[in-house]
Amino acid sequence: MRLAELSERSGVSTATIKYYLREGLLPPGERLTATKAEYGEEHLRRLRLVRALIQVGRMPVATAREVLKAAEDESLSQHLRLGAAIWALPHDSEPDEDGADAPEAARAREQADALLERIGWGCNPETGAPSPAYRMLVEAIASLARLGYPHDTDHLLPYARLASELAVHELDVVETYDTPTEQIEASVALTVLYEPVLLSLRRLAEAEESGRRFGEA
Incomplete structure (x- = not known):
C-alpha cells in the first residue's frame, strides 16, 4: 500500500x-x-x-x-x-534507598521477597538489576507501611494470585498472533492498553461491592 x-x-x-x-x-x-x-x-x-x-x-x-x-x-x-x-516501558518513581527512608525500603524489600517466594515466582532481584516492576512493588509496600495500611504477605497474596491469573489470560491472547515479532508487539500494546482497563474495572467493582455492603436498603 x-x-x-x-x-x-x-x-x-x-x-x-x-x-x-x-x-x-x-x-x-x-x-x-x-x-x-x-x-x-x-x-x-x-x-x-x-x-x-x-x-x-x-x-x-x-x-x-x-x-x-x-x-x-x-x-x-x-x-x-x-x-x-x-x-523499557515507563514506570513510577523508584524508592530512594540513599535517603531517610532507606531502612523502611529495606523492610519493604524483605516483604516483597517474601511475597514473591510465597506465590512461587522466580523473580529473584539478586540475579541482576532489579526490574522496574519489582522496584514499583517495593515502593508501594513502603508507602503502605508509612501510612499504616495493611501490607503483610497474607494481605498482598490475593493481589498476586489475581495477577497470576491475568498473566495467563494475557499471554494466551498474545500466543494467538502468528510470529514472534507480532507476539512481542501485541504483548507491549496490551500491557499499555489494558492497564487503564484494569484500573477502571477495579474501581467499578469496588463501587458495586460498596453499594451491596453499605448502600441504602
Missing part, C-alpha cells in the same frame, strides 16, 4: 507517519522511486503499537523508540525480548 492508504487504514495522518519514519519508530517502506515507497501490513501493525505507546501510554518518542528497539532484538530469546520491551 502507498502512504495515503496506510494513513487512511491506520487513522494516522501522513505528516505524522513521515515523522515516525524520521524518528525511527516505523521501519522504512520498500522504495519504488526516489519519492515513493510501498508499505505492508507490518507497518500498519507497528503504527497501532506506536499509537498505543504515545497516545495511550503518553510516553515520549525517545522512550517509545527504546521500547521498540528492545522488542526488535532478535538476538534474544522470546522471553528475554518480551522482558526487555516491558522493562
Whole structure:
C-alpha cells in the first residue's frame, strides 16, 4: 500500500507517519522511486503499537523508540525480548534507598521477597538489576507501611494470585498472533492498553461491592 492508504487504514495522518519514519519508530517502506515507497501490513501493525505507546501510554518518542528497539532484538530469546520491551516501558518513581527512608525500603524489600517466594515466582532481584516492576512493588509496600495500611504477605497474596491469573489470560491472547515479532508487539500494546482497563474495572467493582455492603436498603 502507498502512504495515503496506510494513513487512511491506520487513522494516522501522513505528516505524522513521515515523522515516525524520521524518528525511527516505523521501519522504512520498500522504495519504488526516489519519492515513493510501498508499505505492508507490518507497518500498519507497528503504527497501532506506536499509537498505543504515545497516545495511550503518553510516553515520549525517545522512550517509545527504546521500547521498540528492545522488542526488535532478535538476538534474544522470546522471553528475554518480551522482558526487555516491558522493562523499557515507563514506570513510577523508584524508592530512594540513599535517603531517610532507606531502612523502611529495606523492610519493604524483605516483604516483597517474601511475597514473591510465597506465590512461587522466580523473580529473584539478586540475579541482576532489579526490574522496574519489582522496584514499583517495593515502593508501594513502603508507602503502605508509612501510612499504616495493611501490607503483610497474607494481605498482598490475593493481589498476586489475581495477577497470576491475568498473566495467563494475557499471554494466551498474545500466543494467538502468528510470529514472534507480532507476539512481542501485541504483548507491549496490551500491557499499555489494558492497564487503564484494569484500573477502571477495579474501581467499578469496588463501587458495586460498596453499594451491596453499605448502600441504602
